[in-house]
Amino acid sequence: MTENPSPRLFPIVNADVALFTLDDALRLRVLLIQRANRPDPGGWALPGGLLKPDRDDSLEAAARRVLADKTRVELPYLEQVATFSGPHRDPRGWSVSTLFYALLPADQVPAVAGSKTESIAWVDPEAPGRALGFDHGLMLPRALATLRAKVRDGALPLHLLPSHFTLTELQKASEAILGRPLDKAAFRRQLKSSGDLAAVPDLFVRGAQRPAQVYERAAGYRFGDGHVRNDT
Amino acid sequence: MTENPSPRLFPIVNADVALFTLDDALRLRVLLIQRANRPDPGGWALPGGLLKPDRDDSLEAAARRVLADKTRVELPYLEQVATFSGPHRDPRGWSVSTLFYALLPADQVPAVAGSKTESIAWVDPEAPGRALGFDHGLMLPRALATLRAKVRDGALPLHLLPSHFTLTELQKASEAILGRPLDKAAFRRQLKSSGDLAAVPDLFVRGAQRPAQVYERAAGYRFGDGHVRNDT
Structure with missing residues (x-):
């Protein structure tokens, strides 16, 4: 990875995704990735990655690219939740991360694979059963609340x-x-x-x-x- | 302003604010600033500015700082609306801007002043009466919709x-x-x-x-x- 030449002036910009689906018993599940790379190798987190200005046309495009890279699926639906920011949320320096949630049809779950180096897990979003890296432990409840509000307001999932x-x-x-x-x-x-x-x-x-x-x-x-x- | 040494790797990060208040007739108004600086000097826009990682603890803190600099008021309430991004929304290069809305008590309107070099105007958010720079013409309706949804859901203004x-x-x-x-x-x-x-x-x-x-x-x-x- 190219090092930021001036982290005091230019924050890191990320896109992270809470990918929801239903399991065979129609229970809500969210995707976690076991990270292969720095920072926090071996740690669990929502899938995400750095925005690439030379490749991405928007943060949403970055989120779609990251998820396609990590899971081999194209997403039918993606929506912004909120943007998280601060000097301490990422050990690499001052960072901004825009969180999206995405919806995966239950019959496409078998198509989701980890990469050669990263494992995946589908977990209960209210009880993921493992500590999440960065501030993803704050992100996940926000994503769930946004999805819930949408369904409460009448969106059919x-x-x-x-x-x-x-x-x-x-x-x-x-x-x-x-x-x-x-x-x-x-x-x-x-x-x-x-x-x-x-x-x-x-x-x-x-x-x-x-x-x-x-x-x-x-x-x-x-x-x-x-x-x-x-x-x- | 320091030039970005590597705009292909590090997008510009901004915070913009839609500051709402009520006028004497209790009509909803939003603050616009006539820009003094590049890009788009003389153009009208929502108040906003670059995130400063060496000074700001979060995007919200950046929004509060920018608004205090531009208007001389401290805000009782500020909330994130959404983050806008892309290679073309700012002529300086690939940029990310997180939009907030803020609420100013009507009796503090007289305290809001422009800077030495920038004029201000309080306008109808549904009919601002002038073209807005960047993608602020898209931002303003989003901020208004977020405020409306909150009041529709029971928030007292x-x-x-x-x-x-x-x-x-x-x-x-x-x-x-x-x-x-x-x-x-x-x-x-x-x-x-x-x-x-x-x-x-x-x-x-x-x-x-x-x-x-x-x-x-x-x-x-x-x-x-x-x-x-x-x-x-």
Whole structure:
């Protein structure tokens, strides 16, 4: 790595990403990377890396590049959470890091691989089970709160689900993010006013009582454009 | 200004601030500065400046310093909106700027002065009436949307009001931010459940029908901790 010629004048600029998905039991999970490089080799952290002005057109582009490098996946949805800064958060010097969260469809989890030198782990964002480097222990709850607020304000977490899903799976995904159960009747009533879902013609899966219609994301659906409210 | 020795490796890092207040008619206003320095001398912009790693402990501290330098006021409330970035937003090179919004009590407006070389203007944030430099024309609506969302979610804009105010003035301030009228009975009902206000003993002002109780911020009040909802 090129050393900063003048760390007193030019802070380090990073992009970090909290990549969320659902596991097989539709529980919310976030990706951690075991770092191979300085600083803090062997330590666990959110995936992230230095902005490269000669390669990146924006901090968001840097976040996408870093995550593609580290995980081999392209992200359908990425959103800025907040920017963290200060002289002591990174041992390399005064640093700025813009945190994003991203949503990975559950059926793409197997495609996520560590690099040759870095291990990965999918952990419970509320109980990651290991100390995180830098100030990532502060970042992760902020990312979770931002995702939650979005779902509470009515965003359907379709970018976390596989390409085809049932309404029961959609409700479970919303509940996993919010951390509390939702009323089924009210949830379905709200979905009816949403143009975000499209029924897949003639596709059903066996349900507890009767076959359940299979849905997919409506064309042009974008996380966070929805108007359902989940605060009842 | 020291030139960046390696702009391809180290982006410029800025802090910019949308400083909101209320004018005498309780209309929402935002501060613009007419720049004296490169780039864009003579152009209008939100107040902002370069992060100084040798002086600032965080981007927020940089925002407070910049605003104190440019306006001679200390801010009671400052919050991050988002970070803007890219190779073309600043003619000096690849740059990152973290945008904050801040709230200035209406009775402190006269204390805000330009510097020897820079003029200021208080303008309607929805119709600033002049082109803004950099990408500040994108920043301003984002700052306004963040402030609005906070008030819609129940934050009382007490940091925009003078130290003493009536409930009618508080409602007018909320309406100025939201850009729409609020139902008086519902607004007052919601205020009753709020611990954010303290009646000033024996202090009343003449009202349209009867004397109106004068209030002040409760001790420890912090914008955004409130729980009133204004989305009815």
